[in-house]
Amino acid sequence: MVWIKLRVKIFNVEIGELRSVVNVEDAEKIGVTTRDRVKISAEGGHVVTLVSITNSREVSGPGEIGVFADVLKRVSLEDGDEVDVTYVPPPPSVSLIKKKMAGGRLTSEEVEAIIRDAYEGFLSDVELTAFILALEYRGMDVDEVESLTKAMASVGNRLDFGDSLVVDKHGIGGVPGTSKDSLIIVPIVASAGLLIPKTSSRAIMSPAGTADTMEVLAPVDLTAEEIVEITKRVGGVIAWTASANLSPVDSVFIERVEYPLSVDPESLIYASIMSKKYAAGIRRLLLDIPVGPEAKVESMRDARRIGRNMADLGERLGIHTEVAISYGGQPVGRCVGPALEAREALEILASGGKGSRSIVEKAVALAGILLEMGGVAPIGYGEKAARSIL
Amino acid sequence: MVWIKLRVKIFNVEIGELRSVVNVEDAEKIGVTTRDRVKISAEGGHVVTLVSITNSREVSGPGEIGVFADVLKRVSLEDGDEVDVTYVPPPPSVSLIKKKMAGGRLTSEEVEAIIRDAYEGFLSDVELTAFILALEYRGMDVDEVESLTKAMASVGNRLDFGDSLVVDKHGIGGVPGTSKDSLIIVPIVASAGLLIPKTSSRAIMSPAGTADTMEVLAPVDLTAEEIVEITKRVGGVIAWTASANLSPVDSVFIERVEYPLSVDPESLIYASIMSKKYAAGIRRLLLDIPVGPEAKVESMRDARRIGRNMADLGERLGIHTEVAISYGGQPVGRCVGPALEAREALEILASGGKGSRSIVEKAVALAGILLEMGGVAPIGYGEKAARSIL
The missing domain is CATH 1.20.970.10 (Transferase, Pyrimidine Nucleoside Phosphorylase; Chain C)
Structure with a gap:
C-alpha cells in the first residue's frame, strides 16, 4: 500500500458526494483512476472519498489534493494541511x-x-x-424487505413512548384534497386517549402534503424530542418527517435517484413507509389505500396485494396493521391546496362535522377504525364514537 | 418561464459533469431543486447544466451562480460576467x-x-x-442494437479509405498472451496487399492490451488522419482506439458506469466492438472468440451465440463478419506482458515463424482466413499463403 504526502487545497463548494481531486502525477504514484477511492489521513482523523484526476496544475498540482466542502463535515482540514493519502478499495x-x-x-x-x-x-x-x-x-423477498425497513429506521432517530399504545394512520397519497384528513383524524383519536404522533411528508407529486397543509396552522419542522413531548402532553401532533430525522436515508434515495428517474421499487415503497412508522414507535397502524384511475394505486387487485404485503411486514415489525381501501376516483372534500384544505379542516372541526360528506365520512370512518384498533371503542362502534367526539 | 440575472463565479475544478451552483434564494425564484437543470445564457452563447443548491453565501451567495470548469468548455465565461438563468426540463x-x-x-x-x-x-x-x-x-432487440452501433459510431471520427477493401481482426480478450497476435497478423495481411487499420484498446482486465504491447515498439496514440495516412502508405497500422476518437462514447460508458459496477450488457458488448469497426471503415471482419474457463467467454454455447449475433449485426452494417472460435484454456505463446510479448512477436517475425506453436499457429490461421476473406488467397489456401508470407 503506497501512501503519499499531499497538501490540502479546499474547494469551498458542496457537490453532494465525498470527493477529492489529485493531479495525474500523484494518481499514478498511488495507483488510482477517476472514480476510485482514496483514504485521507489528517491529524484530526481520516476520511474516504471518491477521487477525480486532473491534468491541470491550477486545479490540483503535483503534491496537492483538492477537497470539496462535503469532506470537511467528516474531518477537519484547512488549506495547506499536510495529509497522507492512499488507495482504498470500494467499501x-x-x-x-x-x-x-x-x-x-x-x-x-x-x-x-x-x-x-x-x-x-x-x-x-x-x-x-x-x-x-x-x-x-x-x-426483494419478505425477509429482505424486513431487513431493509429495520436498517432504514436504525440510521435515524427513534421516538420512545415507553409502554403507551401509539397508533397512526398512513394514506398512500396521490388523490388531491386528502392531505386534510389527518387534521380531522388526529384530534379525534387524541381526544379518545390514544397517542398519535403523525409524521408526514411534504407534497411529492400532489398539490399538498399533510405537512404542507398543517404548516398553514402551526410549525411542522419539529425535532424528535418535540414530537414526543407534544404527543405525551396533548395526545397527538402533526409534524414533518424530515425534521424529526426519521428514516432519513429515504430522502437520500428519493432526491438522488427516485425523483430524477421516476422510479419507486415496490420493496422500497413498503420499507419507506414502515421504516418511519417503526422509528416513530407506532404499535397499531391503519393504512389507507385510495384506489382510482388517477391515484397511485389504480386497481383493487394492486390495492389488495399492497395491503397484504404491508400487513405482513407490519406483523414482522410488531406493528399491527389494518388496511382500508378507499375511493380515490376524485378529489376529496371541496378544496385542494394547503391553505384551502387547512381552512376546510378547521371548519369541519369547529362545526362538529359539517362540510363535504366525502371528507367528513372518510375521516370519521378512519378515525373510528383507529379507536377500535386502540381498544377505546368496541368493535363495530368506532365510527359512532368518532362521530360523537367530532 | 422565469429568467433571473446572476453573476458568474468560477470554480476552477472539473467534476466530470456539467454542473452549476446557485443560492437557495435564487433557486426558489426560478423554481429549481438540486439535480434539476438550468440554462445559462451569456454573451457568447448558452449552456445547460445540472444545478446544485447551496445555503452558503460563501459558495454562491444570492445573485451569484458558481460554475465548475467543465462548463467553460461549452461556453466562454469569466468571473463576474452577468448571465441570464432559467429552469429547463431534462432533455x-x-x-x-x-x-x-x-x-x-x-x-x-x-x-x-x-x-x-x-x-x-x-x-x-x-x-x-x-x-x-x-x-x-x-x-435490446437486433434493430435497437444496430441503431446503438450506428449512433455510437456517428458521434466520433470516421476513417475513410474510399473503395479499398479494408479488413480487420478483433479478438474478444481475456486470455493472457494474446495481445501479440495482432503484431504478427497485421504485417502478414498488409504484405498481401490488403488494408488493415487495426485499432485496439489498452488492457482492461488483462496484463496487456494490443495497444500497450505495440506501444513498446512505436507510438500508438495516432490521430484518425495519421491512421488513414499510414495504412494507405504501408497497408497496415496498430493504433490506440481512444486517440483516434472512434466511438468515443464507449469509454464514457466504461469509465462512468461499467467499470465501477462491473457490468457489461450484452447489447453494449456488440455495439462497442462493432461501432469502432464501423467507424474505422472496415468491410470484412474476422472475430476471434477464445473459449476457456478463465476467458471472457466460458462455453462453446455462449461463443456460438455471440458469434452468430455479431455476424448478424455485421451484415446489417455492411461488414461481412466471420467467426473463429479458438482455444482460450491457457496463455498463448511463452510470454505475458507488453514488453515480453512485443519481443516474442518480433522474434517470430524475424525468424520467419520460429517460436511457440500456440501463438505462431494461431496467428497464421487467423491471417490465412483474412487473406481468403480479402480475396487474395483462394479458399482453403489462406493459411498456406500466410505461412509463406511469414
Missing part, C-alpha cells in the same frame, strides 16, 4: 450491491451495510442508482 | 431512458438522442447508470 457494500444486481439474496447484515454507507454518503451516485434499480428489477 | 433523452427502463423499444432516432446527449455530457451519472442498467435488465 464492501459496493460488492453487496453487485450481488443484488446479479439477483442474489441479501442477509440483514448485508442490507444494513448498504443502508449505513448510503446514509453516510460513502456511495457514489452511480452505486446508489445501481442499488435502487437492482431493487426495481430484481426485487 | 428528451431522459424520458427515452425511462422508456427503456420500463421495457419499451427505442427507435433509431431515440437511440441517437440518448447517445448524443451521453457524449455531450448532458446526462448525469444517475441517468447514465439508468441507461446502462436498462440495457442490462431489459435488453
Whole structure:
C-alpha cells in the first residue's frame, strides 16, 4: 500500500458526494483512476472519498489534493494541511450491491451495510442508482424487505413512548384534497386517549402534503424530542418527517435517484413507509389505500396485494396493521391546496362535522377504525364514537 | 418561464459533469431543486447544466451562480460576467431512458438522442447508470442494437479509405498472451496487399492490451488522419482506439458506469466492438472468440451465440463478419506482458515463424482466413499463403 504526502487545497463548494481531486502525477504514484477511492489521513482523523484526476496544475498540482466542502463535515482540514493519502478499495457494500444486481439474496447484515454507507454518503451516485434499480428489477423477498425497513429506521432517530399504545394512520397519497384528513383524524383519536404522533411528508407529486397543509396552522419542522413531548402532553401532533430525522436515508434515495428517474421499487415503497412508522414507535397502524384511475394505486387487485404485503411486514415489525381501501376516483372534500384544505379542516372541526360528506365520512370512518384498533371503542362502534367526539 | 440575472463565479475544478451552483434564494425564484437543470445564457452563447443548491453565501451567495470548469468548455465565461438563468426540463433523452427502463423499444432516432446527449455530457451519472442498467435488465432487440452501433459510431471520427477493401481482426480478450497476435497478423495481411487499420484498446482486465504491447515498439496514440495516412502508405497500422476518437462514447460508458459496477450488457458488448469497426471503415471482419474457463467467454454455447449475433449485426452494417472460435484454456505463446510479448512477436517475425506453436499457429490461421476473406488467397489456401508470407 503506497501512501503519499499531499497538501490540502479546499474547494469551498458542496457537490453532494465525498470527493477529492489529485493531479495525474500523484494518481499514478498511488495507483488510482477517476472514480476510485482514496483514504485521507489528517491529524484530526481520516476520511474516504471518491477521487477525480486532473491534468491541470491550477486545479490540483503535483503534491496537492483538492477537497470539496462535503469532506470537511467528516474531518477537519484547512488549506495547506499536510495529509497522507492512499488507495482504498470500494467499501464492501459496493460488492453487496453487485450481488443484488446479479439477483442474489441479501442477509440483514448485508442490507444494513448498504443502508449505513448510503446514509453516510460513502456511495457514489452511480452505486446508489445501481442499488435502487437492482431493487426495481430484481426485487426483494419478505425477509429482505424486513431487513431493509429495520436498517432504514436504525440510521435515524427513534421516538420512545415507553409502554403507551401509539397508533397512526398512513394514506398512500396521490388523490388531491386528502392531505386534510389527518387534521380531522388526529384530534379525534387524541381526544379518545390514544397517542398519535403523525409524521408526514411534504407534497411529492400532489398539490399538498399533510405537512404542507398543517404548516398553514402551526410549525411542522419539529425535532424528535418535540414530537414526543407534544404527543405525551396533548395526545397527538402533526409534524414533518424530515425534521424529526426519521428514516432519513429515504430522502437520500428519493432526491438522488427516485425523483430524477421516476422510479419507486415496490420493496422500497413498503420499507419507506414502515421504516418511519417503526422509528416513530407506532404499535397499531391503519393504512389507507385510495384506489382510482388517477391515484397511485389504480386497481383493487394492486390495492389488495399492497395491503397484504404491508400487513405482513407490519406483523414482522410488531406493528399491527389494518388496511382500508378507499375511493380515490376524485378529489376529496371541496378544496385542494394547503391553505384551502387547512381552512376546510378547521371548519369541519369547529362545526362538529359539517362540510363535504366525502371528507367528513372518510375521516370519521378512519378515525373510528383507529379507536377500535386502540381498544377505546368496541368493535363495530368506532365510527359512532368518532362521530360523537367530532 | 422565469429568467433571473446572476453573476458568474468560477470554480476552477472539473467534476466530470456539467454542473452549476446557485443560492437557495435564487433557486426558489426560478423554481429549481438540486439535480434539476438550468440554462445559462451569456454573451457568447448558452449552456445547460445540472444545478446544485447551496445555503452558503460563501459558495454562491444570492445573485451569484458558481460554475465548475467543465462548463467553460461549452461556453466562454469569466468571473463576474452577468448571465441570464432559467429552469429547463431534462432533455428528451431522459424520458427515452425511462422508456427503456420500463421495457419499451427505442427507435433509431431515440437511440441517437440518448447517445448524443451521453457524449455531450448532458446526462448525469444517475441517468447514465439508468441507461446502462436498462440495457442490462431489459435488453435490446437486433434493430435497437444496430441503431446503438450506428449512433455510437456517428458521434466520433470516421476513417475513410474510399473503395479499398479494408479488413480487420478483433479478438474478444481475456486470455493472457494474446495481445501479440495482432503484431504478427497485421504485417502478414498488409504484405498481401490488403488494408488493415487495426485499432485496439489498452488492457482492461488483462496484463496487456494490443495497444500497450505495440506501444513498446512505436507510438500508438495516432490521430484518425495519421491512421488513414499510414495504412494507405504501408497497408497496415496498430493504433490506440481512444486517440483516434472512434466511438468515443464507449469509454464514457466504461469509465462512468461499467467499470465501477462491473457490468457489461450484452447489447453494449456488440455495439462497442462493432461501432469502432464501423467507424474505422472496415468491410470484412474476422472475430476471434477464445473459449476457456478463465476467458471472457466460458462455453462453446455462449461463443456460438455471440458469434452468430455479431455476424448478424455485421451484415446489417455492411461488414461481412466471420467467426473463429479458438482455444482460450491457457496463455498463448511463452510470454505475458507488453514488453515480453512485443519481443516474442518480433522474434517470430524475424525468424520467419520460429517460436511457440500456440501463438505462431494461431496467428497464421487467423491471417490465412483474412487473406481468403480479402480475396487474395483462394479458399482453403489462406493459411498456406500466410505461412509463406511469414
